[in-house]
Amino acid sequence: MKSKLSCYARETASTHLYPDLHDHVRNLAEAGLLFVVEEPVNKDTIMHPLVRWQYRGSIPEAERRAFLFLNPTDSKGRKFDAAVLVAGLAGSREIYRVGFGADLDAIRDRWLKALATPLAPVVVEHAACHDIVTLYDELDQPGRGLESLPVPISTPGWDNAPYLTAGHYITRDPDTGIQNVGNYRGQIKAPRRIGMNPSVEIRPGILVHWEKHKARGERLPCAIVLGCPPAVSYAAVQKMPESLDEVWVAGALTGTPIEVVRAKTVDLLVPAQAEIVIEGFIETDMLEPEAPFGESHGYVNLQEYNAYMEVTAITRRRNPILPSFISQVTPSESSVIRRAAMEPVLFNHLRSTMGVAGVKRVHMHEPMTSVIALFIIQFARNTLETEIWRALYGAASLHRYAGKWIIAVDEDIDPENADAIFWAMCYRSQPQNDLKILDKKDPGHGPRNETNSAGSASVLINATMRGDFPPIALPKQEFMEEARELWNKLGLRPLQPESPWFGYDLGNWPDWLEEQAKLATQSEYFKTGERIAKQRRSDVEMNAPISGNPDT
Numbered sequence: 006m007k008s009k010l011s012c013y014a015r016e017t018a019s020t021h022l023y024p025d026l027h028d029h030v031r032n033l034a035e036a037g038l039l040f041v042v043e044e045p046v047n048k049d050t051i052m053h054p055l056v057r058w059q060y061r062g063s064i065p066e067a068e069r070r071a072f073l074f075l076n077p078t079d080s081k082g083r084k085f086d087a088a089v090l091v092a093g094l095a096g097s098r099e100i101y102r103v104g105f106g107a108d109l110d111a112i113r114d115r116w117l118k119a120l121a122t123p124l125a126p127v128v129v130e131h132a133a134c135h136d137i138v139t140l141y142d143e144l145d146q147p148g149r150g151l152e153s154l155p156v157p158i159s160t161p162g163w164d165n166a167p168y169l170t171a172g173h174y175i176t177r178d179p180d181t182g183i184q185n186v187g188n189y190r191g192q193i194k195a196p197r198r199i200g201m202n203p204s205v206e207i208r209p210g211i212l213v214h215w216e217k218h219k220a221r222g223e224r225l226p227c228a229i230v231l232g233c234p235p236a237v238s239y240a241a242v243q244k245m246p247e248s249l250d251e252v253w254v255a256g257a258l259t260g261t262p263i264e265v266v267r268a269k270t271v272d273l274l275v276p277a278q279a280e281i282v283i284e285g286f287i288e289t290d291m292l293e294p295e296a297p298f299g300e301s302h303g304y305v306n307l308q309e310y311n312a313y314m315e316v317t318a319i320t321r322r323r324n325p326i327l328p329s330f331i332s333q334v335t336p337s338e339s340s341v342i343r344r345a346a347m348e349p350v351l352f353n354h355l356r357s358t359m360g361v362a363g364v365k366r367v368h369m370h371e372p373m374t375s376v377i378a379l380f381i382i383q384f385a386r387n388t389l390e391t392e393i394w395r396a397l398y399g400a401a402s403l404h405r406y407a408g409k410w411i412i413a414v415d416e417d418i419d420p421e422n423a424d425a426i427f428w429a430m431c432y433r434s435q436p437q438n439d440l441k442i443l444d445k446k447d448p449g450h451g452p453r454n455e456t457n458s459a460g461s462a463s464v465l466i467n468a469t470m471r472g473d474f475p476p477i478a479l480p481k482q483e484f485m486e487e488a489r490e491l492w493n494k495l496g497l498r499p500l501q502p503e504s505p506w507f508g509y510d511l512g513n514w515p516d517w518l519e520e521q522a523k524l525a526t527q528s529e530y531f532k533t534g535e536r537i538a539k540q541r542r543s544d545v546e547m548n549a550p551i552s553g554n555p556d557t
Contacts, residue, residue, distance in 0.1 A: 009041050009075070012324040013027040014027075021277070022261045024234060026090070026235065026280055029093070029235050030071075030090065032104075033093065033100065038100050039073055040073070041075065042075065044076065046077060048074075048078065048158065049079045049167065051161075052089065052091065052158075052329075053160070056091045060336055066098065067097070067099065069092065069096050071090065071091070071094075071100055072092055072093070074090075077157075086325075088324075089326075090232075090327070092331050094328060095345070098341060100341075101342065104235035105345075106259070112345060113349040115258060116258070116349040117353050119254050122257055124261075124263075125253055126263045128265055132266035132278070133277065133322040134266065134276070134279040134281075134320055136321065137321050138269060140270065144317075145196065150196025151195070151198075151199060151316065152193075153319070154193075156168070156169060156329070160305070163297055163305045164299060165296070165308075166192050168192050168193070169189075169191035169329075170332055171231065171232075171328040172190070172229045172230070173233065173238065174186070174229050175227065175273050176210070176211050176227050177226070178213065180217065184273065184274065185209075186230075186250070186251035187209045188241045190202050192298070199229070199283065199313065200311055200312070201227075201313065201314055202296070202312075203312070206406045206448070206449050207244055207404075207406050207450070208405065211227075215287060215289060215312060219289035222290075223289065224287060225289060226286055227271065227285060227314055229284075230282055231328065232326050233278060233280065234259070234278055236255040237251070237252060237276050238342075239255070239345070239346065240258065242339070242342050243343070243346045243350075252265060252274075269320060270317040271284050278322075280325040280326050281322075281325050283318075285316040288314070288315065292310040293313055294310060294311075295308065295309060295313075296309055296311075299333040300332070300450070301332045302451045303334040303373060306452075334373065340376045344369050347369055347377075351403060354400075354403050355396050359395065359396070361396045362388065363385045364383070364384060365383045366382075366383040367382055367400075368420035377406065377450060378409045379410045379411075380408050380410070381412050381414060381420035381426060382396050382413050382420075383413075383414055383415070383416055384469055386415060386470075388469070397465040398465070405449070406447050409446075409463060410463075410464050412430065413468060414426060414433075417505070417511075419504040422503065425505070430466060433469060433470050434468040440464065440465070440467075441464075442462050443465065445462070446461045446463050470511065472512075474511035476509060476510050476514050477508040478508060479506065479507050480508060481507060481508055481509075484507075517554040
């Protein structure tokens with residue numbers, strides 16, 4: 006493995022203290038999370054489908070790997086001088102953890118601190134991203150324009166071209182001077198023309214900048230980064246306030262300033278350790294057709310009018326690695342990378358900004374629903390109902406485009422277990438009392454059709470217990486643990502306990518019933534039979550509940 010990756014060794018002159026993408030690839034290899042493909046693989050037909058199988062082939066998340074394709078090719082047999090990394094930044098939470106440089110349980114606090122205390126970058130004069138520079142008319146020479154980049158087709162059979170899926174578009178607000186780094190899809194259209202779809206439903210920074218330049222009758226200068234220090238990528242995919250430069254947040258995530266360098270043909274600062282940078286100007290007076298493209302909501306986005314950029318330069322480092330997010334039907338790399346920061350942001354909004362009491366955890370459901378549609382908020386037992394509804398309303402209003410279904414559950418409900426959530430909805434809530442619909446919400450990110458174009462709503466459900474409930478109908482923990490020892494002794498298939506895997510008291514379990522249950526486990530249940538025979542009555546209906554100890 007080391008010999009395969011020798012070309013990605015860090016240069017001795019490097020001064021940055023954070024990992025770049027080359028470092029990250031080596032770290033993945035050392036962690037056993039990288040699969041290197043040396044044989045030629047067609048980027049337009051096979052590359053993404055190959056990686057897709059680890060998401061659609063019942064492969065456990067812990068076994069997912071990043072894929073590094075050393076010899077990408079296409080249907081014309083062309084060869085490329087760059088490798089392609091698929092699922093390499095967030096193919097799983099463990100891959101994300103390696104790139105983030107922190108344990109999974111520390112990621113939330115690291116994100117919140119970085120958003121609160123961003124760290125300014127440092128400008129350098131010389132950078133690896135300028136090892137090889139191709140400018141203006143040189144891009145018109147065969148094999149030197151965008152066709153020189155091994156950008157894969159994400160959804161072969163549906164997409165109409167290769168699309169950047171990990172392209173970080175850098176633009177600057179002409180009024181404030183603050184740069185924005187956002188991740189948008191980019192259709193490869195010609196050797197010197199590339200698309201830009203800003204997903205207007207989330208009101209991204211680049212759309213604000215585009216509108217301001219359009220009002221001035223100017224083109225929008227832009228630099229697209231393909232491959233960079235992982236922290237920059239993790240920041241680029243998150244929705245942040247327009248007053249925040251994502252590179253500053255990335256510096257805070259790493260704990261050290263990110264090195265940036267001035268682009269060659271546009272007045273913008275780009276990460277010095279970027280693998281590839283595409284520079285140019287986004288036209289503001291015209292739009293042109295773009296798509297179809299398989300999107301993260303799980304449906305193909307049909308053709309629509311969007312922006313495009315005329316390319317003025319392509320710069321790259323030696324031995325570049327081009328990352329490509331695997332997206333479309335979730336779980337996917339794009340959903341893992343979004344969820345990692347969106348959950349802390351919502352948690353912080355509820356706990357700190359709104360001051361809601363009792364919030365224990367926030368979970369954004371990932372499989373098939375793409376993180377932004379279904380939220381689960383977990384509460385401490387006996388949280389005031391007014392606080393639960395404050396949280397539900399607050400979660401619905403944080404994002405204009407997210408939170409179609411928002412469900413409150415108790416702390417004994419695993420928010421990642423859909424069966425447990427449905428269980429709580431069925432038996433801890435009554436729809437006529439515990440369900441509210443907030444109308445007139447932006448339809449957000451989803452397939453275009455007549456139903457969605459009419460607008461959407463947020464459905465809020467309080468599926469928490471009000472008052473005490475009987476125990477969970479599973480054997481107590483000590484009996485389940487003793488049985489598990491026998492299970493293992495018998496050599497049966499290894500167990501993976503799923504919550505709830507033992508019964509527990511939810512408040513409505515009196516001492517006299519505890520005594521009867523204990524007698525049963527001691528095989529003394531006839532004693533209970535003798536006692537209840539003395540408690541017979543003729544003045545009650547069948548199924549009449551017993552609210553107190555009949556002995557008293």
